[in-house]
Amino acid sequence: MGWNPYNVFDLNYGEAEAMAQADLLVSSGLAKLGYDHVNIDDGWWLRREADTIRVRTTIYPSAALPDGTTSLRPFVDRLHAMGLKAGIYTDIGLNTCSQRWRPGTPNLPAGTVQQREVGTYGHHAQDAALLFTKWGFDFIKVDACGVADYAPDVGEVTDGTFRAFTPLIVREKPAQSKAGELARQYADFAEEVRRVAPGRTPLISICAWGQADVNDWAQRYGQMSRTSFDISPSWDAMLFNFDSAASRALFAGPGHWNDPDMLEVGNGAFDGKHLTAARAHMSLWAVLAAPLILGNDLRRMTPEIAAIVGNRAVIAVDQDPAGNQGVVVSRVGDGQIVAKALSTPGRKAVALINRGKAPLKLSVDLADLGLAPTAPTRIHDLWTDATTAATNGRISVALAPQETALLLVEGRPLADGIDLPADLPARFDVADEGFKAPDRTPARQWVLAQIGFRPYGAPLLLDGKPDHAGLGVAAGSRVRIDLGGRYDRVSLDPRTLGGTTGRYVIRVGGRTLAEGVASQKAHQMILHVRDARQLELVAPPAADGLKEFGWYRMSLHRRPDA
Template structure:
């Protein structure tokens, strides 16, 4: 291990985080062994070398907050957290990941309570104890929690949810019966005009300051997760490495497109170090599994055109070589990780056909022709719209084949298929972006 905090080498500054999160695969029923098995699979398949290096821990890891307000780890989930003095620590787990050349991310909530307490009431891994002991969110404990998470435990990233601000209002049954204390709501889902946006922003701003206090001058990733609520597109890039623009993704084509659209609507907000986040990749799940590789390739293509964080969300240990090849396509990943960090813009939308254009640091362009529908269609983009000059060469980033470009880039696309190209001037010269 290396670096001032003993962590693995940091991700390239200013690029979207890449890695894996257990939520879509395991929800709260995850274990240290399952996480480490996926981490090992990322190493063995070459996906870690391709860039997927953040290993996140999502909801469910906490047992309670003790009388000194310190977060206690659920040791049945993380056996390595048992310390000789009777305390608990995630430092051994983080050290293990760092020794593998990986990075570690943790989950919390900006309110008093977490999403599982509102939405997974039957989970076996909910916080335990009194009402106060079950308040494991960061509200009123930001400084102490960030010192613990980024100082003592040495995490590299944090995902900060907002169910604590939305789902524990006085009208909720679990609040009425005394299970939880009432809070807000500061966020009223689907009703932006009812949100207490200033309070939500202030909480995330304060959390960011506490992180920077613990790790000044350090590239620590903060993922803001208000699901597009509380007008996060207005302020998210002031504090977050990424900010969720949408509700939770589901493993369906419809959900993927809906989430894509929320991020595609705001290309002006993205740039080096700050990215719209349409949620995790569903590669390997549902309509993006090994039986739906065209859809899987389209999914990754669209996230790459957005410069979105590439966070895998299924059990990698069960993946076929074909799925590994999709997720590990270095040329597609390079679009997402391009240092210019300029998000693609939608230059044409006609029915189920959509054309995206993205400028890259070397002066080339990325073009995506997208069939959003369930019937074949033909799409075309005049090369005159690319802002390039002279003879052009296109490279298909999925077949890795090059050919000269004519007056237009055209394709006959199957249902749910995306053509992803990199287009450069034949001379190879770098021009004004």
Template sequence: MPTDHSRALLVRRKTVLSLMLLAALTAASVHAEETAPTPVPHTAPIRQMAPTMGWNPWNAFRTEVTEDKIIAIAETLNRSGLKAAGYRYINIDDGWWLKRRADGRIIIRTTMFPSAALPDGETSFRPFTDRLHAMNFKVGIYTDIGRNVCSQAWDAKSPNLPTGSQAEREVGSMGHQTEDMRLFFGEWNFDLVKVDACGLADFGPDRPYVKNDTYRALKPAIIRGRPDLSDINGVESLYRDLKAAITQVRPNDDVILSICTWGEADVARWGHKYGQQWRTSADIRANWASMLHNFDTAVSGITATPSGRGNDPDMLEIGNGDFDVRHLTEARAHMSMWAIIGAPLILGSDLTKWSQDLIDIAGNRNVIAVNQDIAGRPRVISSDARIQIITRPLSTPGTQAVALINRGANPQTASVNRAQLGLTATSEVTLRDLWLDTTQKLVGDVLTVTLAPRETFLVLITTQP
């Protein structure tokens, strides 16, 4: 049964949606201080797959996450129906490590993950991953491509930073790629790894926490915003070698490598060679402007990738800030925009506090189906500061999804005509509103819709193939 909110939206939609005949629209080297390992070539193509769906704790808890919180999220995904809708990856982020031992093995912070404490004094994530696998989830872990990790540079007050000597605090993968990947995907049996790159950008000799010998200096290979000063080939080679190390453990290519260089180091050119997804921007924030910025970086990279997929504008902020229960229009728009470009759908909120409205938005099967369809590449029909229109062909012949996006704070009218959508003048066209799940015929040559501030109209357009 539709909720009161859905009925209100339907009434409003009927008053603002008009289908009418209109005129056409007018439209520095990474290895400078250490010897580089011999590269292991990885030439196998990355298997094409639907965008990843799941949950990550960073936006909700940063480094102050616990095993109990993660299990509570998994139970909520199960109970709410979101797991059944496709959200199956439970990922951990920064903060899980205590130190790296002299023999190279990483010790897990057992105050955060008590199940990791084994009777023999060792630590292992295997009890944790086994528990989530038994619940029919996939499980992801986090590391950095450098020697150190992002929290060590940006979360100095975190209670969960690595401890010990300077060497023991080097928990990133540089110099340990083979042993870490064997640990992650062999012994611990994870299914995904998110590999950040703060270790290549934020530990130069000028940093205060490097000057005081807290961390060892590493000449930056990534200079944010300055690809001309970055060691692009060096960065790529590290991710290439890490992918090769993963392949040695799991040669059937069932592991997801999520590359997180925030759009730096020309990742749009090489990311598809090694990973299933790659970040296109800095971390998302829970506000409309940040969401638009991250979305735009992913849209601009669509044509730069062979498959038109993999561009990751970061996690969904549904449930947080401008996208919380008081801002359902914005939450639906956020979900629609990630869906139309085939971005990973990784929830980043405390789901245990969600209302049914938020669950319904994240779990909308119509919208998720658009996101998970791997048939076609998104195409921007038109875009300006107010209105953006994006279409994407789907696997069913004669079907495409179209998003009409109001980017601003005022009501706007958006229109798209048959020619822009590749439709013939005489074909019968069916329009299905994917949020209201209502269907009607296109009358005339132009689809026109009045959009509320920050509203996105996501429609499925079907015609004879």
């Protein structure tokens, strides 16, 4: 949680603007609510020198030291003295996004071709030591334009402005990207950060926009990973970024979060004249357990916008210690329902979303949320503060255009002592392997594993009805579940989703617990897993038309003493 200048200032800001926002984070009480990071973005550098990066002191005057050198340590120390944390920006390539896409910006790096190569490529150890040891930063956003946008045929490369860099990311063409090499670059930089900051936990934000299958491997090297392109302050752009993360609940959890980009609350279509949409935007980021990075000018924030970003109950949903991302329950037309399991059994945060421009009534059965339909159920609206009860085992709301109702639902689990996948998505780990659709992009999502849906997004059906307790996975995928010794047994039904059959394997602690040839027929299995720490589900390999697989009707039975 924190603030970043890019959404509202682009690159037209400096130390004065950043410190003004920092002062307001503290004086408004937002810092005490968790908004404690002040992250500067692209544009802080003047040039790369032999053993350092020189800061542009015209916009960061405190960086000018008496001996003629420059340092952002004074800026960082001021933030730390205020009880805040400091974040900075780099690129995993040689050059940055602003150099490629903001050629008219006055504060671009200057000097020779090599001096203007301020990205971290080839300088991982040097830059990690500079930024985290010498200057003391707590957070870094690592962009990726430098490995995507400086191909040999780019005009600014052919005219000698920049050196060529054969792309590791070919935008919207995953088969042509070099995901392995991209991962190695981020891995090496992350290792250097850990090495130079022992005893600290600097946060690394991987910003590769959902390209090159980054969302499948980024959790190993960063604490947050962008799932999409840059956000903009429009309703459609916000929904696009939301969708890029909403299908990836099994890829998020404590220490590694899906990042649909910074908040636009207070800007454009989410400003003080559009409070319904602003509340919806905040609700969707909260139910995703997404990072909450403010992107508005706090000096011009209205009381109504301040109340939205400062809603304690909504922030608590986002920051719930279980670390579960919300799971999509259904989407029909403009209506969508997402439920986030909270740390107390039987408590869910439920977002009922009207994506469209006309009023809409949405309903959801408690059973589809994993809650007992006959038990007393309390429903608290986190925006209106109204409390009601479920009627006939259902929740129904009337929504205005572009409205989202964010409800805290407190009931009883569907079955005592049993957890369903949607109760603990943060305990799943999906390996970066298995069949991948050739056209997978942030705009055309193909997700290796989803709860209740097939990899390309169609509902996972069982006897014609949605199976909210099943996993739709890619052929050849490998899914691990952190059991933590809490369960006696796991029940599931392995089935193919069309195409040929193949052998699946189920392992516990590295040993094979069960295997077989899957078919489309029911085959409910009971797996005895007492004291096991991890369960591994390996789908049949992709072959002869088999691209998808289903682990249906999954339930985890807790030990009585767990």
